[in-house]
Amino acid sequence: MTRVLLTGFDTFAGEASNPSWEAVRLVAAEPGGTDLEVTAVRLSCVYGIALDELRSAVERVDPDLVVCVGQAGGRPDVTVERIAINVDDARIPDNAGRQPIDVPIVEAGPAAYFAGLPVKACVAAARAAGVPASVSSTAGTFVCNHVFYGLMHLIATERPTTRGGFVHVPFASEQVADRAVASLPLPAIADALRAIVTTAATRTTDISAEGGSTH
Template sequence: MARVLMTGFAPFGGESVNPSWQAVSLLAARRDDVAAVELPCEFAASLPALRRALREHRPALVICVGQAGGRSEVTPERVAINLIDARIPDNAGAQPVDAPVVPDGPAAYFGTLPVKACVAAIRAAGVPAAVSHTAGTYVCNQVFYGLMHLLATEFPGVRGGFVHVPFSPEQVAAAGESAPSLSVPRIAGALEVLADTASAVTEDLAISAGTEH
């Protein structure tokens, strides 16, 4: 059994790659204690795939990773909301609007990663990072909320959370536009620091990471 389960997503939105999966698979290739699973970017299929991965690997820690194009930092997420409101169709063509992730589920779940300690450690390793307070309302938020619901109802004692990563330079170059990016090896290094910090730290730092808007 892997100590840490990390997931990334298949490419979506017309992209040919997804740095979340590239970085997760790169990290797993050099760490025997990390299992990597690619999730489909599909509302109907993502959570069943996540549940199968949890049952197969029985990890102590779960870190789901997604792409957040336009962000310039690695951003661990604090809270997932019970809402799907898709701006674009998923890879299966589905585009739910104002639907719950889990009918009659709680309005929100907080992740159980020490996000402030993780951000501090990633920054100390030389990679830009920040706490995020919104995972959006697309498949990333669905997986984050679904993960925390699964951990609360089916996998007690397992800690988990979600982290967004920027575009890779490859994506920015292919688009021919200017946007923030981080190389896949740097993202993988940040995720390694995050996983090690989250495994070792159970009580988060009492420092400010709030925002005004």
């Protein structure tokens, strides 16, 4: 049995819903893998608060695996993030109106942490489930990257046996029916997350597969 903590986010930036939370709920309700115990938690889209909520959830659930999920509106596919960087730099205010500019997430923390997931294997699993997916080399500098970096720092400093990572999902089709922008239906997004969670729960080494970006 693998205990999995899955997190999604509150809505932000004027959207009516957040596909990260909607999809995470679907996965928790029906995880797919037989040996998975999945707890879904919704995080505030607020610098600082989101990390407090994540830490509480980790203490409560005591997970073997943590996968945080966020919305990357405009990306056409599900992206497994490769690296979290030690900077908050908000292009827009968060849900509490905070807009930090070029502030470290952890004072004197390392510049970055690589994800603790088998990133390429997770991408391959999502694709095998029929859902477009790829590796991303930036989670941005907003609350998503903030949570991702905070998670990896927590693991590095306090929970050496927990593995963790971050996945960005596109807009849900239901959310953008009247906007000409890339999207995937929520069930497809949930399918990708199931494949990723199952893969991350069952393998610790990655596969060797193309997936870099030229820039």
